[in-house]
Amino acid sequence: MNVRNTVIAIALFAMAFSSNAAIEGVTTNSSTFNASLIVITNRPILDNANTNISVNTVGKAKVTNKQLLSLCAFWMGTNWPAGAHLAFDWQTYQVVVVDQSGTNVLMYCLDDFRTGDGTITTNVVVKTHRHGHGFVTVTNITYVTNFVDGRFIQVDWFHGVGASSENLNAANPGSDKVLALDGSYLHIHDNIANTHITCQGGNTQKFSQTWDANGNGLIWKDSEATKLNYYGGQSISGIVNSTVGGTLTSAGTGKGYNPKMF
Numbered sequence: 001m002n003v004r005n006t007v008i009a010i011a012l013f014a015m016a017f018s019s020n021a022a023i024e025g026v027t028t029n030s031s032t033f034n035a036s037l038i039v040i041t042n043r044p045i046l047d048n049a050n051t052n053i054s055v056n057t058v059g060k061a062k063v064t065n066k067q068l069l070s071l072c073a074f075w076m077g078t079n080w081p082a083g084a085h086l087a088f089d090w091q092t093y094q095v096v097v098v099d100q101s102g103t104n105v106l107m108y109c110l111d112d113f114r115t116g117d118g119t120i121t122t123n124v125v126v127k128t129h130r131h132g133h134g135f136v137t138v139t140n141i142t143y144v145t146n147f148v149d150g151r152f153i154q155v156d157w158f159h160g161v162g163a164s165s166e167n168l169n170a171a172n173p174g175s176d177k178v179l180a181l182d183g184s185y186l187h188i189h190d191n192i193a194n195t196h197i198t199c200q201g202g203n204t205q206k207f208s209q210t211w212d213a214n215g216n217g218l219i220w221k222d223s224e225a226t227k228l229n230y231y232g233g234q235s236i237s238g239i240v241n242s243t244v245g246g247t248l249t250s251a252g253t254g255k256g257y258n259p260k261m262f
Contacts (some may be wrong), residue, residue, distance in 0.1 A: 025105040031252025035061040040243040109153040158184035180205040201228035217257035224250040
């Protein structure tokens with residue numbers, strides 16, 4: 001299978017379904033989410049009948065939100081309505097599919113196919129920023145996923161806590177501004193289709209928030225920018241020894257405090 005067909009196998013461009021997506025939940029604290037992955041696989045070896053030389057080359061293809069949306073639609077057996085797109089939901093700390101409004105959740109990309117057979121707790125604490133207290137760490141992110149029939153997309157912006165700077169006005173009213181250089185993590189898993197992608201890379205977070213004289217949250221703003229290092233040993237629709245790298249970005253703002261960073 002060449003690299004183009006590999007990507008088509010991931011994205012399932014031409015799949016059509018009879019059912020329409022249902023609203024599973026509502027989010028009021030989300031950010032945009034954009035993925036740009038490069039998939040590299042080996043092309044068939046070209047033999048030369050007249051010599052002992054053979055040529056083994058690689059091919060590249062791009063996987064973006066469009067292909068990931070198609071993949072999620074296939075998992076759900078549905079059609080997304082016009083305007084549906086990927087977002088990052090801070091209330092459940094995961095990638096979601098939302099409708100055009102950006103608030104109605106059509107799919108929780110980490111949770112929807114979990115069955116409770118296995119529990120994965122992040123091995124690095126998730127950061128929160130509380131006004132007046134600087135950095136506080138918690139371990140409240142737990143993933144419950146069945147790895148036998150598991151299908152999910154997992155993004156952890158704070159998989160590895162790194163160096164950071166903070167400009168904090170702890171008074172009421174006050175503000176907090178953070179620049180953090182962390183390590184992030186991407187995992188796309190489809191055991192049925194034999195797709196297993198895991199990547200790590202550096203993440204730059206820019207986060208700010210304000211609160212009023214009573215300590216009530218006013219506005220939060222956040223951006224995440226990850227560069228995923230190229231990493232081999234990936235399996236793409238059964239094509240082993242593949243390499244994947246790329247970028248993940250997210251940006252958003254909301255009222256009150258961010259549910260995971262406040």
